[in-house]
Amino acid sequence: MLPHYWPTLVTGDPLIYGADASIGLVSIAIVFVLTYYKKWGWLWREWLTTVDHKKIGILYLIAALLMLFRGGVDALLMRTQLSRPNLHFLAADHYDQIFTTHGTIMILFVAMPLIFAMFNIVVPLQIGARDVAYPYLNAISFWMFFFGALLLNISFVIGGSPDAGWVSYAPLTENQFDHGPGENFYIMALQITGIGSMATGINFIITILRMRAPGMTLMRMPLFTWSALAASIVVIYAFPALTVALGLLLIDRVAGAHFFSMDHGGNPMMYANLFWIWGHPEVYIVILPAFGVLNEVFPAFSGKRIFGYSTMVASFMAITILSFLLWAHHFFTMGAGPGVNAFFALASMAIGIPTGVKVFNWMFTMYRGRVRMPMPMRWAVGFIPNFVVGGATGVMLATAPGDYQYHNSYFLIAHFHQVLIGGTIYGMFAGMYFWWPKMFGFLLEERIGRLAFWLWNVGFYVTFFPQYLLGLMGMTRRIYTYPAGMGWSSLNLLSTVGAVIMGLGFLFIVWNILYSVMHRSELRDVTGDPWNARSLEWSLPSPAPHYNFAVIPTITRRDEWWEIKKYGRTEDYRPQPGEIQDIHMPNNSGRPFLFSVAFFVVGLGFVFEWYAVVILGFAGVLAIMLHRSQEVDDGHQIPADEIRHEEIALGRL
Amino acid sequence: MAVTKEDAWGVQARSQTTGSTHDENELRVAGFWVFLATDMILFACLFATYIVLRGNTDGGPGPRQLFDVTGFTEETFILLTSSFTCGLATHVMHEGRRRALVLWLSVTALLGLLFVGLEVSEFVRDVSVSATISRSGFLSGFFTLVGTHGCHVSLGILWMGSILFQVMRQGITPAIARKLTIVGLYWHFLDVVWVFLFTVVYLMGVM
Amino acid sequence: MSSHAATHGGHQESGNGHGGGFTPVERRFPWLHVVGYVLSLLLTVLAFLAVLHHWLSGNPLVTVIMVLAVLQIVVQLFFFMHFTEGHGPKYHILALGFALFFTVAFVGGSIWIMSFGDTQAY
Ligand code: HEM
Ligand SMILES: [Cu+2]
Numbered sequence: 002m003l004p005h006y007w008p009t010l011v012t013g014d015p016l017i018y019g020a021d022a023s024i025g026l027v028s029i030a031i032v033f034v035l036t037y038y039k040k041w042g043w044l045w046r047e048w049l050t051t052v053d054h055k056k057i058g059i060l061y062l063i064a065a066l067l068m069l070f071r072g073g074v075d076a077l078l079m080r081t082q083l084s085r086p087n088l089h090f091l092a093a094d095h096y097d098q099i100f101t102t103h104g105t106i107m108i109l110f111v112a113m114p115l116i117f118a119m120f121n122i123v124v125p126l127q128i129g130a131r132d133v134a135y136p137y138l139n140a141i142s143f144w145m146f147f148f149g150a151l152l153l154n155i156s157f158v159i160g161g162s163p164d165a166g167w168v169s170y171a172p173l174t175e176n177q178f179d180h181g182p183g184e185n186f187y188i189m190a191l192q193i194t195g196i197g198s199m200a201t202g203i204n205f206i207i208t209i210l211r212m213r214a215p216g217m218t219l220m221r222m223p224l225f226t227w228s229a230l231a232a233s234i235v236v237i238y239a240f241p242a243l244t245v246a247l248g249l250l251l252i253d254r255v256a257g258a259h260f261f262s263m264d265h266g267g268n269p270m271m272y273a274n275l276f277w278i279w280g281h282p283e284v285y286i287v288i289l290p291a292f293g294v295l296n297e298v299f300p301a302f303s304g305k306r307i308f309g310y311s312t313m314v315a316s317f318m319a320i321t322i323l324s325f326l327l328w329a330h331h332f333f334t335m336g337a338g339p340g341v342n343a344f345f346a347l348a349s350m351a352i353g354i355p356t357g358v359k360v361f362n363w364m365f366t367m368y369r370g371r372v373r374m375p376m377p378m379r380w381a382v383g384f385i386p387n388f389v390v391g392g393a394t395g396v397m398l399a400t401a402p403g404d405y406q407y408h409n410s411y412f413l414i415a416h417f418h419q420v421l422i423g424g425t426i427y428g429m430f431a432g433m434y435f436w437w438p439k440m441f442g443f444l445l446e447e448r449i450g451r452l453a454f455w456l457w458n459v460g461f462y463v464t465f466f467p468q469y470l471l472g473l474m475g476m477t478r479r480i481y482t483y484p485a486g487m488g489w490s491s492l493n494l495l496s497t498v499g500a501v502i503m504g505l506g507f508l509f510i511v512w513n514i515l516y517s518v519m520h521r522s523e524l525r526d527v528t529g530d531p532w533n534a535r536s537l538e539w540s541l542p543s544p545a546p547h548y549n550f551a552v553i554p555t556i557t558r559r560d561e562w563w564e565i566k567k568y569g570r571t572e573d574y575r576p577q578p579g580e581i582q583d584i585h586m587p588n589n590s591g592r593p594f595l596f597s598v599a600f601f602v603v604g605l606g607f608v609f610e611w612y613a614v615v616i617l618g619f620a621g622v623l624a625i626m627l628h629r630s631q632e633v634d635d636g637h638q639i640p641a642d643e644i645r646h647e648e649i650a651l652g653r654l
Numbered sequence: 655m656a657v658t659k660e661d662a663w664g665v666q667a668r669s670q671t672t673g674s675t676h677d678e679n680e681l682r683v684a685g686f687w688v689f690l691a692t693d694m695i696l697f698a699c700l701f702a703t704y705i706v707l708r709g710n711t712d713g714g715p716g717p718r719q720l721f722d723v724t725g726f727t728e729e730t731f732i733l734l735t736s737s738f739t740c741g742l743a744t745h746v747m748h749e750g751r752r753r754a755l756v757l758w759l760s761v762t763a764l765l766g767l768l769f770v771g772l773e774v775s776e777f778v779r780d781v782s783v784s785a786t787i788s789r790s791g792f793l794s795g796f797f798t799l800v801g802t803h804g805c806h807v808s809l810g811i812l813w814m815g816s817i818l819f820q821v822m823r824q825g826i827t828p829a830i831a832r833k834l835t836i837v838g839l840y841w842h843f844l845d846v847v848w849v850f851l852f853t854v855v856y857l858m859g860v861m
Numbered sequence: 862m863s864s865h866a867a868t869h870g871g872h873q874e875s876g877n878g879h880g881g882g883f884t885p886v887e888r889r890f891p892w893l894h895v896v897g898y899v900l901s902l903l904l905t906v907l908a909f910l911a912v913l914h915h916w917l918s919g920n921p922l923v924t925v926i927m928v929l930a931v932l933q934i935v936v937q938l939f940f941f942m943h944f945t946e947g948h949g950p951k952y953h954i955l956a957l958g959f960a961l962f963f964t965v966a967f968v969g970g971s972i973w974i975m976s977f978g979d980t981q982a983y
Contacts, residue, residue, distance in 0.1 A: 695964065
């Protein structure tokens with residue numbers, strides 16, 4: 002039986018056939034390489050079934066970089082289309098699809114996995130734990146994210162991409178206006194990753210609250226861990242709103258309900274309301290961990306402890322709570338009235354205070370420090386001016402009457418790219434360069450890295466500063482072309498040039514990584530502490546052994562590792578042979594992967610409204626859950642002898 | 655040194671002089687509380703939507719025409735009672751009484767089934783007078799809010815079934831005690847949600 | 862290094878021996894549950910009568926039945942869910958406290974925001 006969407010599957014569009022063909026070829030190539038080198042078993046054993054937080058973190062990082070590439074290509078396509086007036090490089094409907102997938106991918110499938118990558122790689126090592134609280138659930142989270150991303154990405158080649166913006170506002174997304182599987186792809190992809198994100202939130206809250214090494218009180222915790230806690234709290238209270246917004250939209254679309262329709266008593270603005278109950282906290286979810294990274298990087302490279310640890314903690318918590326009370330600033334122009342708009346404007350401005358506190362604390366941390374400028378620090382320092390401008394334009398937008406002018410103009414576009422790229426991405430790159438040796442045992446090469454940074458940084462300003470001006474000149478977002486004579490042409494061209502420079506910057510980062518992989522023997526980190534840093538993860542060899550700590554340390558103060566080094570006690574800090582005992586570790590499992598595949602099937606079923614497939618998928622989900630519940634899984638013990646051998650091999654005993 | 659004691663959650667716990675100790679079972683109960691917090695937000699958003707759309711009946715049937723006082727009262731008492739029997743199940747589980755546990759757990763699941771059955775028949779009755787989900791904003795909100803709760807209850811019944819099966823096969827082990835504790839929390843939580851459905855949807859609908 | 866936690870979890874003591882390791886408590890009458898049940902029935906009946914017999918109307922009635930519903934939460938939490946019991950840090954109280962706060966914020970905020978214009982502004 003052919004789906005009633007069949008015509009949209011065979012579009013006759015050369016762009017889509019081209020994508021079909023190239024995806025097909027790449028898949029065949031991957032299958033061939035894996036088969037030829039007999040790597041299937043390795044892939045399954047080492048990666049697809051792993052529950053090790055360090056490996057899951059690496060998986061997130063790889064996926065995020067791949068998605069950054071896809072989102073970046075989208076961006077370049079859009080900038081090409083807008084470079085001159087009246088261009089017909091992309092048709093209007095393609096342009097719509099591309100800005101939609103661009104935004105969705107960048108927030109959900111780049112920013113989110115980047116922060117989860119950092120959580121996974123760093124948090125257990127920083128708090129002296131052997132893994133997260135629920136390693137099995139952690140694997141489920143990753144694979145749910147992965148298959149959600151896959152679902153969104155295949156939309157382009159089978160059935161058509163979503164095309165109503167990353168916010169997917171109703172009533173435009175109601176069935177009568179946007180028929181076809183595109184929006185369903187968006188909804189199901191986000192629902193599936195959303196489940197994974199919520200699980201990650203729960204996992205890290207419990208990990209941080211319950212798995213800390215003895216002596217590590219909350220106020221001795223490294224600040225990155227604090228940021229992970231704050232972001233996880235925001236995740237768990239914000240994501241359910243997205244689940245509901247998308248769920249109700251799906252019900253409208255497939256069951257003809259009237260939540261957000263124009264007729265029969267629906268209320269389209271309720272969608273915007275629910276979406277932003279999630280959406281605003283979401284932007285803080287992705288910025289808080291970037292703050293956290295900076296809180297580690299600035300002290301490490303200034304040779305000083307962080308300025309104002311407790312104010313940092315307080316500001317994290319203040320932002321956590323305040324971020325939930327601002328959502329209506331995204332739809333001031335709905336016209337909810339002066340009371341509502343005034344409240345949300347003031348609350349939005351208030352969040353600038355704890356944020357500003359952080360900026361000052363970072364600067365005071367550098368002040369009179371012995372500042373070094375390797376790659377992580379470069380990205381961190383680059384962050385500051387970016388974020389200050391982004392925050393200032395945020396406050397401008399939060400001025401409700403002003404927003405009637407700025408709303409949905411390029412000014413807004415420039416604002417959120419400033420905070421998302423200049424904030425989140427810079428912060429995550431700082432983290433990536435900082436913890437790369439801890440992940441892989443070698444550093445990223447500096448020279449190429451510096452080039453990448455400068456290309457990226459220059460490109461960034463050249464791309465987005467013209468956009469502020471364009472916004473003030475009246476250019477609205479989401480237009481696929483514009484007439485000549487508006488005075489927008491040269492600024493648009495400039496912006497496109499900047500985008501190309503940023504694109505080059507991305508390629509240099511990729512080159513940086515590939516080059517460093519090839520020269521890894523020269524770049525090897527033998528000390529485990531290449532930056533002379535402060536927190537516990539640097540007391541371990543790079544990369545950390547799979548059990549992390551042979552003996553869990555007891556913490557006596559903040560910046561424990563730094564103090565230990567200061568008093569020259571690093572030798573005593575190593576495990577003593579007699580102290581080593583059997584270590585209990587969780588077992589690998591293929592179920593998280595299969596579970597997520599089953600959800601992927603559910604997603605596909607909903608996308609094309611094939612209910613038999615939905616039922617099949619849910620049956621799979623249920624079967625896997627029942628199978629899991631009947632299993633008695635206590636993990637396994639690594640015998641003390643084996644650990645002693647491993648520690649000797651690492652030169653630590 | 656490690657001391658083993660049992661806490662009120664029926665979970666074997668270990669307290670040690672050196673901090674950083676966590677019992678796997680106890681850890682999962684803690685995580686489940688956090689999950690309940692997320693589920694609470696989910697229902698909060700559904701309630702918000704229902705309340706916003708409540709007056710939008712588009713000339714179709716409203717709460718007064720649809721809600722059947724005896725029907726929802728029965729549902730309420732059934733669910734309250736099942737919450738009680740579920741509590742009894744955990745109580746006898748702590749005492750290690752396997753047969754009583756099987757009994758109370760089965761009673762709970764059966765009461766749950768009865769509840770779901772009544773709800774389904776209510777929905778069928780509504781639909782038979784053309785009060786369908788696509789009739790009006792009010793009805794979309796109503797079916798979705800009440801139906802989401804019903805789906806949760808149904809899932810809880812399946813879950814209890816699976817645990818019953820395990821109790822009969824393995825007896826009461828620490829792992830099963832943990833699972834029962836968790837399903838119990840889930841069930842009581844659904845009872846709380848129902849109390850709000852009862853109040854906000856039904857009582858306020860007919861007042 | 863002065864001390865350490867040797868295992869990933871507490872498995873050695875309690876996890877490994879499935880079937881073993883469970884120590885039943887002494888048998889006692891489930892007073893707490895019975896009292897909780899009676900209270901929950903009472904609260905429901907009160908709300909029910911208040912509405913059906915029109916003891917009050919309008920906002921006061923809404924307030925009263927909402928208060929009764931909140932009391933039901935208290936009953937479920939303390940009599941059935943043993944909310945404050947258990948050893949270890951009581952982070953779950955914080956988690957639910959936050960959830961309650963955000964529930965009020967989201968529901969109240971949505972009603973406030975969406976009350977612009979008429980109920981049907983389009
Ligand atoms: C000082 C703090 C901030 C304030 C006061 C602020 C304020 C605002 C306001 C009022 C809007 C809506 C403007 C409109 O639609 O007309 C907005 C949009 C946005 N902001 Fe911010 N913001 C701040 C920080 C951030 C941060 C840290 C991020 C992310 C990392 C962020 C990401 C976004 C995004 C993605 C949008 C646009 C969403 C869309 O319409 O597609 N903002 N901001
Ligand atoms: Cu916002």
